[in-house]
Amino acid sequence: xxxxxxxxxxxxxxxxxxxxxxxDQCIAELAESGRPWAxxxxxxxxxxxxxxxxxxxxxxxxxxxxxQQVERWMECPTLALLGESEEHWxxxxxxxxxxxxxxxxxxxxxxxxxxxxHGVKTVWSADRDFxxxxxxxxxxxxxxxxx
Numbered sequence: 001x002x003x004x005x006x007x008x009x010x011x012x013x014x015x016x017x018x019x020x021x022x023x024d025q026c027i028a029e030l031a032e033s034g035r036p037w038a039x040x041x042x043x044x045x046x047x048x049x050x051x052x053x054x055x056x057x058x059x060x061x062x063x064x065x066x067x068q069q070v071e072r073w074m075e076c077p078t079l080a081l082l083g084e085s086e087e088h089w090x091x092x093x094x095x096x097x098x099x100x101x102x103x104x105x106x107x108x109x110x111x112x113x114x115x116x117x118h119g120v121k122t123v124w125s126a127d128r129d130f131x132x133x134x135x136x137x138x139x140x141x142x143x144x145x146x147x
Contacts, residue, residue: 002030003038003082003115005125006046008141013051013061013069019126019142026124026141031076038080040114042107044070085117095133105129112136 004027011023030037048070051061061069073079092113095101101109112133115123122137123130130138 001036001120002122003120006043007126008124009047010050022142036078038082040082040111082114082118
């Protein structure tokens with residue numbers, strides 16, 4: 001199963017992004033493939049925070065529009081929304097300690113921990129910080145279109 005990180009979601013949503021076309025196509029291909037795919041809940045939260053932030057986007061996406069986007073993704077029958085499980089702390093702690101991770105990359109470690117708990121093997125992201133986290137395959141589908 002492939003999980004999608006925040007930046008791919010943001011680029012797919014924001015038509016003013018240089019990566020919009022490629023990201024939108026990536027999400028459409030996942031949704032239409034018939035195969036299971038996933039979005040971790042923290043990525044949904046971060047998506048909403050980023051696209052509605054007036055210091056990041058001018059104009060920002062209105063909150064109702066951002067919510068509608070999330071609900072459109074949620075309509076896909078093969079989408080799984082992933083959250084923390086009972087093992088979350090143990091998995092997250094091991095990732096943080098193994099990678100000597102701190103600061104902003106803790107958020108990425110949280111996403112990876114959630115993905116591992118749900119058997120996700122690949123995360124689509126344009127965030128290079130994920131490369132510091134072992135144990136999951138990170139693919140930037142915007143640079144490697146042969147998905």
